[in-house]
Every structure is written in C-alpha cells, then in structure tokens.
Amino acid sequence: MSDGLLLLLALLAATGGMAALALAMQAHWRQVMGARRLTGEVQVTLRVLGAALCALSLALCVAADPASMAALVWPMLLMVAALLVAAGLTLHARARS
Template sequence: MPDVLLFGLAVLVNIAGLGWLALAMDVHWEQALGPVPASGATIKLLRVLGVAGLVASLLLCLSVDHASMASLVWFMTLAGAALAIAFTLTWRAHWLGLLVGKLRSAA
C-alpha cells in the first residue's frame, strides 16, 4: 500500500479514536446524541475503541517511516485530530454520532 494511503488512514483512525474517547465522556455524549446517558458497558467499549484507534494510528505511522519521524508525525496528527474533534463538538456535535452506530441503541 502506498505511504500516502497509510498516512491518510492513520489520520482517519486517529480522528476516530479521539472521537470515541470524547464520546466516552457524559458531556460530549449528551452533546452528540442527546440526553439519554450511555451505559457503563458502552462507555468502557468507547474507551477501549479510542485507545485501540490511537495505537493503530501510531502503528500505521511507524509502518510508513522510521521511529523518530513516525512518532513526530503521529503527535502532529494527534494535535490535528484533537482540533478536528473540538471543532466538530462545537459546530456539528451530532456528526460524532456516526462513530457510535449501533452502540446508540444499546446505550
């Protein structure tokens, strides 16, 4: 797979991971999905998915470049993804509901 596609996938997975971690917080869940609170199991699953997404993003960056450059790029994408999630929560919080999918009905 070309390096550009792997890097693009790393960015998308990074955004998804931070989105899942944001949705694991009650305040952001309510912003994105309404006043129905998430169950404890849903919150734990969102946290696991978030961490797994960030680790997968790091591994994708490491597969593209050597460790020192890959970690730098990963931190930069992490900052960009955090900004993207913050703007999404501010402007169109309901878009984060796409990351939850069928978990919404299980909440």
C-alpha cells in the first residue's frame, strides 16, 4: 500500500477517534444527540473506541514512515483531526439554531 494511502487512512482513523472522544463528553453528546441520554456504558465505549482509533492511526503512521518521522507526523494528524471535529461540531450547532 502506498504511503499516501496509509497516511490518508491514518487521518480518517484519527478523525474518527477524535469524534468518538468528543461524543464521550456530556456537552458534545447533548449538542449532537439532543435529549437522548448519554449512559455510562456508552461513554466508556466511546472512550475506548476513540483511544483505539487514535492508536490505529499511530500504527498506520509508523507503517507509512520510519518511527522518527511518524513521531512528527502523528501529532500533526491528531491536530488536524481535532480541528475537523471541532469545526464539524460548530457547524452542526449553527445548523440546529
């Protein structure tokens, strides 16, 4: 698999992980799901899923680049993923208003 495709998959995994971690927070859950209640089981599941997806993105970065380069690329991917999720939550809030 090409390095570019591996990095794209790493970005997608990181974005999914950040989205899961964001939804594990009560405020973001209410913002997206409305009146539906966030149970403790769902919250733990979202946290585990978010951590697993972020770890998968690290593994994909290491597969694409040497470990020294992956150590630089992965935090940047996490930052981009976090910005995408934050922008998505903001746009979702504006669309609901």
